Amino acid sequence: MPMRALEDFERQLQRQLRFIELKRGAIGRRIGWRLRDFEQKNLNRDEFRFIRSLIEKPLTVGAVAPSGKVLARVMANYVDPAAAGPIVELGPGTGPVTEALVERGIDPARLTLVEYDPEFCRMLRQRFPAVNVVQGDAYNLNETLAGVLSEPAAAFVSGLPLFNKPLKMRLDLLDQAFGLMKPDAPFVQFTYNAISPIPRSHGRVRSEASGRVWRNFPPARVWVYRVSPP
Numbered sequence: 334m335p336m337r338a339l340e341d342f343e344r345q346l347q348r349q350l351r352f353i354e355l356k357r358g359a360i361g362r363r364i365g366w367r368l369r370d371f372e373q374k375n376l377n378r379d380e381f382r383f384i385r386s387l388i389e390k391p392l393t394v395g396a397v398a399p400s401g402k403v404l405a406r407v408m409a410n411y412v413d414p415a416a417a418g419p420i421v422e423l424g425p426g427t428g429p430v431t432e433a434l435v436e437r438g439i440d441p442a443r444l445t446l447v448e449y450d451p452e453f454c455r456m457l458r459q460r461f462p463a464v465n466v467v468q469g470d471a472y473n474l475n476e477t478l479a480g481v482l483s484e485p486a487a488a489f490v491s492g493l494p495l496f497n498k499p500l501k502m503r504l505d506l507l508d509q510a511f512g513l514m515k516p517d518a519p520f521v522q523f524t525y526n527a528i529s530p531i532p533r534s535h536g537r538v539r540s541e542a543s544g545r546v547w548r549n550f551p552p553a554r555v556w557v558y559r560v561s562p563p
């Protein structure tokens with residue numbers, strides 16, 4: 334092929350590549366607008382924030398949506414507002430269980446939330462200004478809560494996706510929590526799984542379970558663990 338024809342061919346190719354690039358950008362922008370439109374029409378702010386976090390850190394978030402009101406209320410109902418002492422929530426996410434605890438009559442100033450995700454922490458501080466939000470690792474409670482609780486806790490309430498962690502880590506977490514709680518105080522945990530995240534035979538731990546909460550996506554069950562006094 335003569336040199337001139339080759340140069341013409343190259344120019345045409347470049348023009349077509351530029352055209353394809355432009356088209357690709359336009360299609361990308363259109364998909365972005367559609368997504369934003371979908372989010373605004375179909376998802377509230379919490380669901381949107383939750384899904385973004387799930388995409389970024391699927392194992393840490395461990396759920397496809399925040400807990401619904403019914404599940405949050407079932408969890409909160411295991412906490413006795415009259416029992417003295419702080420109440421600790423682990424993995425509060427966007428705060429549906431926190432809200433149910435406050436609606437149950439628990440003074441927000443009694444609540445300490447331990448959340449890993451800094452953006453969830455920012456949201457929680459805005460939404461519940463009187464609550465103490467600690468950004469940190471709930472599986473390392475002794476360090477994360479060092480000097481935070483003024484007295485043993487009246488309850489722990491957890492939304493952590495426990496099944497994403499090995500059994501030893503789950504048991505360590507429970508033992509650390511019991512070390513920070515009053516005797517016989519409840520450790521409340523929900524799970525989508527059919528079985529308890531803590532084996533029934535662990536030490537002196539007693540467990541009880543709610544019925545399956547069908548009005549949640551996905552349906553879930555609440556487990557409550559207590560340590561029998563010696």
Ligand SMILES: C[S@@+](CC[C@H](N)C(=O)[O-])C[C@H]1O[C@@H](n2cnc3c(N)ncnc32)[C@H](O)[C@@H]1O
Pocket residue numbers: 393394395396398399400423424425426427428429430447448449450453469470471472491492493494
């Ligand atoms: C299944 S979501 C539950 C959120 C909320 N409690 C609810 O019921 O909608 C789990 C939450 O635990 C948090 N989380 C996971 N691992 C954690 C850790 N090691 N320490 C503190 N928070 C953690 C996640 O960031 C997320 O907010």
